[in-house]
Amino acid sequence: MDDWKKDRIGSAVRGNNPTVLAKMKSGFAVIGDPQFLTGYCILLGYPKVNSLNDLKVANREDFLIDMSLIGDAITAVCNPLRVNYDILGNTDAFLHAHIFPRYEWEDEERIKYPVWLYPKENWSIGKYQFSDEKHGELKIQLIMKLQELMKKNYK
Template sequence: MTLRWPENWDRLTSGEDCDFCKNMGHDRNRWGARIFLGKYVDAYLQSADVQPGYTLAIWKQRHIVEPIELADEESAGYWLETMTVARALMAYYQPLKMNYETLGNTSPHLHTHLLPRYMEDPRPGQPFPLLAQKGREPQIPEERFLIEVNGLQAMLL
């Protein structure tokens, strides 16, 4: 069986079918809750119980696919704001390591997965076994999730 890119790849890369473009700008969306709103980045703590602190830093200015599409000032702003969020995650969760994944193979809109890594980890010393979320993943208990969201938001003000 040969794997293929999605049939609507052109519509995804053009922004026409982009889930990020459709779901950004809200305090809460189907993936999680906003913990940071910057000039360039909208960052969402993920509610799926994948890994404590798993966050998406999403480019918010317009639909683009690749970081090379950014002007120098935009690139600097995107990465500075993404690092601001990463620093807060490091301070709040105190992981051993932070992974930064900017892939865009499933959702071709510039975004970076911030994945804290811990002593108790599914693949210590290797890439995190991250799969595209389908909406059926176990969720973080709401009370704990809101405590984490509020704590991170307070750090990022």
């Protein structure tokens, strides 16, 4: 059932990744599996490369602009306090960016630090996992806002 998770980029290309929000210039915007920070998204770079530095400068620009457009969509739809951007590649060794909304309601000991310091179970616990039943409306709103932003900002 979750075979698409074994190859998230390939499944996005094939059209069977249910988390895809939009095909962008530099890859695919997807809603994150855990939604304990509502609106968490990822930009999956496509074509697949190891890191931002493997791209030509113009393609780097596309990736970073796409990442910021996802942040704009999250801001418009979810109204967070701010948005954090994170490009790591330590676990999944291909270019991707995490776009995390941060909220006023987060505990003080959490909001000052990277989201990776949240309890490990937040990333896998069932109640936070993306599903169309729980997050379908959020997904639709993010898709609509991304389409609007791409139309306005892509030349």
